[in-house]
Amino acid sequence: QVRLQESGPGLVKPSETLSLTCTVSGASIRRSSYFWAWIRQPPGKGLEWIGTFFHIGESRYNPSLKSRVTISADTSVNQISLNLTSVTAADTAVYFCAMVRGVPFDYWGQGTLVSVSS
Amino acid sequence: QVVVTQEPSFSVSPGGTVTLTCALNSGSVSSSYYPSWYQQTPGQPPRTLIYSTNTRSSRVPDRFSGSILGNKAALTITGAQADDESDYYCALFLENDTVLFGGGTKLTV
Numbered sequence: 001q002v003r004l005q006e007s008g009p010g011l012v013k014p015s016e017t018l019s020l021t022c023t024v025s026g027a028s029i030r031r032s033s034y035f036w037a038w039i040r041q042p043p044g045k046g047l048e049w050i051g052t053f054f055h056i057g058e059s060r061y062n063p064s065l066k067s068r069v070t071i072s073a074d075t076s077v078n079q080i081s082l083n084l085t086s087v088t089a090a091d092t093a094v095y096f097c098a099m100v101r102g103v104p105f106d107y108w109g110q111g112t113l114v115s116v117s118s
Numbered sequence: 119q120v121v122v123t124q125e126p127s128f129s130v131s132p133g134g135t136v137t138l139t140c141a142l143n144s145g146s147v148s149s150s151y152y153p154s155w156y157q158q159t160p161g162q163p164p165r166t167l168i169y170s171t172n173t174r175s176s177r178v179p180d181r182f183s184g185s186i187l188g189n190k191a192a193l194t195i196t197g198a199q200a201d202d203e204s205d206y207y208c209a210l211f212l213e214n215d216t217v218l219f220g221g222g223t224k225l226t227v
Contacts, residue, residue: 037217047164047209049216049219052215054215062216096164098163104169104217108163109163
C-alpha cells in the first residue's frame with residue numbers, strides 16, 4: 001500500500017522560504033520508474049502543478065515558479081522535499097505531493113495547508 | 119500564456135449523461151498532450167480517473183470515459199450518480215514534461 005504524507009510548517013512569513021517534506025511508504029523513491037510531483041491548491045481555487053522530480057539532477061518546474069522552486073530527494077529516509085523561496089500571500093495553498101507510476105499522479109497525499117502571513 | 123479552459127460548472131440529472139471538456143487556448147488538444155482527468159470532493163485529494171486520453175485508472179467505474187472531441191479533450195459520465203457530484207480537473211502534459219491543469223468544472227448531480 002503506497003502512502004504519501006506531507007509535513008511542514010503551517011504558517012510561513014512573507015519573503016521567507018516554504019519548506020515541505022513528503023514521506024513515502026510502500027514504494028522506494030530510488031526506483032527509476034517512479035516520479036514525484038508537488039501540486040498546490042489555493043483555498044477555493046483550482047490545482048496548480050509546481051514541479052516533478054524525475055531523478056537526482058533532473059526536475060521540471062512550472063515556468064511561473066521556476067525561479068523560486070527546488071524539489072529534491074533524500075533516499076536515506078525515502079522523502080521528497082519542496083522548497084519555495086520568497087513567498088507571498090499568493091502562495092497560501094494546500095500543498096499535495098503525488099506519485100507518477102505509469103499513471104500520472106497515481107497516488108496523492110492528503111495535502112497540507114500552508115498559510116503565508118506575518 | 120498557455121491556458122487550459124474547462125466549463126466552470128455543469129449540471130446533470132441522476133442517470134443522465136454529461137460531457138465535460140478541456141480546451142487549449144494555443145490550439146487543439148490531441149492525444150500527444152496525454153490528457154488526464156481528476157475527480158475531487160471537498161477536503162479530499164484529487165483522484166485520477168482517466169489518463170492518456172482514454173485509459174481508465176484502476177477501480178474507476180466504466181461509466182467514466184475519456185476521448186478527444188473535435189479540438190478538445192472530453193470526459194463523459196454515462197448514467198451519472200449522486201456521488202459523482204464533485205469538482206473535475208483536466209491536465210495536459212506539455213513539452214519538456216511540464217503539466218498544466220484546467221480551472222476545473224463543478225459538477226452538480
